[in-house]
Amino acid sequence: MLRLKEKDKPIVQKLLSSGCCARCVLRFCCVSVQAAYRKPPQETLEELRAFVCGDTEKNGEPREAPEGSAESHDVASHDATVSEPHGAPPNKRVKLEPDGSDAPEEEDAAAVVEPKDEEPSVCVACLGILQELCSPAEAAKISERVKAEKYEFDSLVLSVSLPAQLCVREHSCWLHVKKELREKSMAVDKDDVVQVKEAFKWTMQSLVAKELGGVAVVTRSPFEVGVEFTHPETDADCHFLATACGDCFRPTKNKQSVFTRMAVVKALEKISDAVFLKHYASPPAPPKSSCSPQNIQCLHTCVFIAGRYNKFSRSLPQTPWVIDGERRMESSVEELIAAPVLSSFRADGFNFSSSGREDVDVRTLGNGRPFAMELLNPHRSKLSNVDMKQLQETINNSSDKIRVRDLQIVSREAMSRMKEGEEDKTKSYTALVWTQKPIGSQDIAFIDDIKDLTLDQKTPLRVLHRRALAVRQRVVHRMNARFLDPHHFLLQLQTQAGTYIKEFVHGDFGRTKPNMCVLLDTHTDILELDVESVDVDWPPSIPE
Ligand code: ZN
16 A cells, blocks of 8 residues: 555656655655555565556556646546555566566556666665665664663664765755646645655664564664664765855864765755756766665663762872872772772763862761762663662772762752752861960860851962862851860861861961961961761662
């Protein structure tokens, strides 16, 4: 069943004799019934030939009939005729006896659609993509590749990338058809023509689904399988557009060629039919070879995980510490966490972020610091609560320098909660402070009474290379001092997030005002610092 109407006949004839494949003929006849594309193209081709021949015979009308007469019969007698293969018997004979010169009554028909080619030539419109590149064998290749990558997925989306010159060929075919349409006063919009991409998907989706044992091949899925076709032979097809529509092809930094699909489509929208036809044949010249399929790309959308970490080491940076290309510390918090996570999700890479960060020599104790990771191209995306617990154990057993809790999969949207309002949050610290002047416990007792002390912090010298020079106001909400010996005391602080604690203690050459030196009227320094808590209520805690 071709679902073609009598009025389509001259178009079918025209396209077949121009070297369009069966599926492309359906496309230009605006057949949008997916099943029509799933049939073996050879079968469709025979039906199309039958459709054309059958009625040519029936009408006793030679193919190259004067335009006028064709028009009149189109409107008159066969208006409502549909796709039924009314030309079936002659069609069969054409098929079985390709060089049926002994069948005189079919000679005309044979001449019309040239059924002598047993090997179908490469389609002028799709460059072979809807021919052998859209077959069960190709579907098997795609599924082999997907299986080899060992992704876990419930559904997949098939995407296809086509050479840009296909748009030029499509336009050329369209103009060829349009001429016929105009002569017949038929109104068809170019947008009604089924795109190569669509026809490819309609055909391949079900084939790939079958090869993968019934996996749903859908239009939206976190798992994408991309096929790409190139056709170097006809790459130059686009080039005339650069002179005809120069302003559409501006060189861009990252693109290899200015002839991107987008630019070509834009140029084709602008160019007049007359100018196009002056530079490019309509219908397009037949190609020698089919498109070449490139590597099949599998890509799973990112998975996000979150949790809290403790850092127990004073020689562990949060992220790899590299100065002048040289690594300074052998590991980092993010690497210690990432290694087991990446192997569990079988991801290609990650991005790590956290609610603030601590210096290499600062420990993070208490409930830990919230962090999140974006896992790139994970081959596994679903872990049960039990699996996540197991993963957390693996991380915690791998090193005594860090510990992770509340590890969970989160949404991309939820991740933003970690960053929002970060500056308004409070953080608690404990600092070991040294004083130059000997002190007694009575000398530091007044510190406990200080509430909501506002500091003016000029960007610390040690971070000036990465942060803009500014004076930032930060609030120390509460402090508590515990005497240790005449030169040492423990200082507990609760501060607004973003307060530089080290600078508050040693003063940073007066860049932080007031500071502990001013308050105690002696030189003071900070020997050790621990983050006791980061009061961000995300991610939700998970009971142990
Ligand atoms: Zn084609």
